[in-house]
Amino acid sequence: MSKKNIRINVIARSVVTIVELLFSLFSFPYVARILAPESIGHIDFVNAAVAYFITIGSFGIAEYAGREIAQHRDDLNVVSSVLSKFLGLRLKLAFVLIIVYLVLVVPFYGHSTPLFYWSTILILTSAFNLVWALEALEDFSYLATARILSKVGLLVYLLTMVRTKEDVVTYFLGMILFDFIYYILAVFRLKATYHVKFGLKVLREKIDTSEFKNLIRIFMMVLIQGSIAGVPSLVMGHLHLFHDLGLLSTAMRFFWMGYYCITPLSTVLLSRSMSFKSHVHKNERFDHLDGAALSLLTLGVPVTFGLIATAADVIPLLVGGEYTGSILLLMMLSPLILLFVLNNFWSMQVVFSHRGDRALIISNSCGLATVILSSVILIPWLSAAGAAISYFLTYAVMCAIPYFYGREYYRMSGVLLDIGKTLIAGIVMCAAIYFVQATSFAKLGGKIAMGVAIYLLVLFIFRHRMVVSFLDNFKSAKVQ
Template identity: 25%
Template sequence: MIKYLKKILNNENYKRIIENIVSLFSLQGLTYILPLITFPYLTRVLGPDKYGQIAFAAAFITYFQTFTDYGFNLSATREVSLNRDNDDKISEIFSSIFIVKIILMTISLIIMTIIVFSFDIFRSNWILYYFTFGILIGRDLLLTNWLFQGMEKMRYITILNIGTSIIYTLSIFVFVKESSDYLYVPLINSFGSLIIGLVSLRLINKEFNVKFIRPTLDDIIHQFKEGFHLYISTLGSSLYLTSTRFILGLFVSDAVLGYYTVAETLTSAFKGLISPISQAIYPYISRLQSENPIKAKKDLKKILIVMGTLTFILSIVVALCAPILIKLLAGENYAQSIPILQILIFTVFAVGINNVLGIQGLVAFGYKEKFSKIIVFAGIFNVIILVGLIILLGSIGAAIAVVTTEFLICIIEYIILRRVKIL
């Protein structure tokens, strides 16, 4: 065992992966742990109603985040990874994507403004949506996670996120004292996002010599084409992730949405444990499949077994401990969140599997179009069953719809990977 560990640590590729996993775990850990410090405080101070309103606004803005991201978190990461020794090419990629994001962000702001002032459900609390939109500007336009990930240097973003997360946590306790202070939550979050975004722009110039150069029209069109299929897939995933909370909010009270959001937030915290591993491995698998496809396939199978085992055990443990977790973290007023969490937590197992099959498998091996079609199909399937299940079972029905959709994705991805002989 010791010899095996030494062999891994002496391998430069594995050392880089481990370093990035540690950095990303630090980032994701504090990204989720620090909000979990404020989570019990906010659920108690704001109550289910205001907590539900904030959740509804966040779900609404996530549609625009999906639109602005346009799949670049995967397509650009891969492109940067393949060209990371070429400073001029990296600058070209950064500049063209930045321009595309500005265009998409402007369109998003215009569409959001039209919607907010056209419907009473939005207009009655219009300022909440604009404060929440600030998070999108900082995190999606200015923060270049995809570039750091592609360069496999995530420790920079780790440090930035830790700093802003600490400031956010302290600010919540200072400024949010009662339910009427709920607007401070997205405002503080937006302010922190803008700061980290601006600092990251300075970092990529200093550390990677990335400069803004005026992109050609061909460069911009190229990025639109590269991100399109992955954008379609993220749009599809939005239909079964973001839409669940948003559609539920159209059918139920703010309080019921608050109960669902508590369960979803805790589930997301556990799903966050998957992300560092996935983000660190993706650039490695992307390179390896072009250099040594046989080894890439073997590594993929190993990752699938490990990820599946760990996430299954985690899901079972959390489901059994759900009553304790809800009471401890959210308070006794959120007892209705317990059965929702016991269902939703199994998305951790499903996401662990479909992340390996979809991102590390289909996308990294060049099957972006197939991956996109799967996610779009799943998104449409989710919306179809979601409305009916919400009408019949309320928030429990919403949780069942999400879990069913995630496992459907796993099955389809596995079948395709077997057909193309990757698994």
């Protein structure tokens, strides 16, 4: 691929990330103020339940077939065959899962909210999600355009159709509709270039035994990993703690906004960590990977402490006084950013890439066991706060196990002092924002700007050498 195409793809992906952030920043506060916490809790419960069926229906196809398409993207017949085969499999699975969902889930929980009946549509529409194929073909500019169109359309829909607390179903159906529009735009793009079969013909497509075995292996890993996030929501919904679930869901929305702020830059840095080879001298490899992990922490610390310090301002300002209970939850969830950043680095970029998927399966399995056990014990006792603690314990376990398996690739002891200095800089930043908050001589934007300036100043004083190294690291990664 030419440098020009790489540049276009990077820009397209960055634009999509920015659009997603801006959409969440504008749409969710609007919807949250109208629907109130209990309705948000109902929506989160339904989404968590149907997500398991969508994950089962996906069957690891995006991961497996996406790799096949990426390897043969210039072969029209191979790509067409892969698309037809796996679209047919997705549709077959969707029809079976809809029946199972209507028999095993809807009768038991449909009385809680009518959304359970409407959520059946999600299982079917998700089968047409071929976005992964365009990603494998690296057609990111088209995907960016399609995503922007669908998000703009959804925003207009929300502003015009969701006006009262009774518009919960209207909101839910709008989310389904515009995601489906995004999927269909991707399908049209593929149909215009490749010979993708549709209608009843696609249901006759079959996959061979070897492909099915590979799918099963990938599916188990995807299912375990995808099951973790929804467990606390399912437990809270089962206990009818919908108001508290709405508060937790709101805090999680702002947490993800904070996390995705560092995702584009961390992706650039992490891409460089994949380049080391087995013949590289061990000490050089240690320095290389330890420096990458430290760079990620340097990005994650200000976002973490910034969310903790500004939660009391951000929540009431954006979603209103009904969600003040989300303030403490956001503070409790914010340290997860550091765990996510390190786990992403240690598990996906090091352990999975150089030790295979066994360690990753063990890590995810232990994480699933932790979240189930901690949720069942803590949520009936502490409600949403118990769910936040459960998330922290789960991802702490999922961070520790890959570190153990990948310790031969990094030592981290050489940068412990720099990690400590980075954390101190974050704490000083947080304390300064709290001081400004108490004296009330600056608005939210001023507090954030001042906090970032203080963090950078303290970091520069403590870690002058590492700051220069970080900038050099980033420049080198950008060039690659």
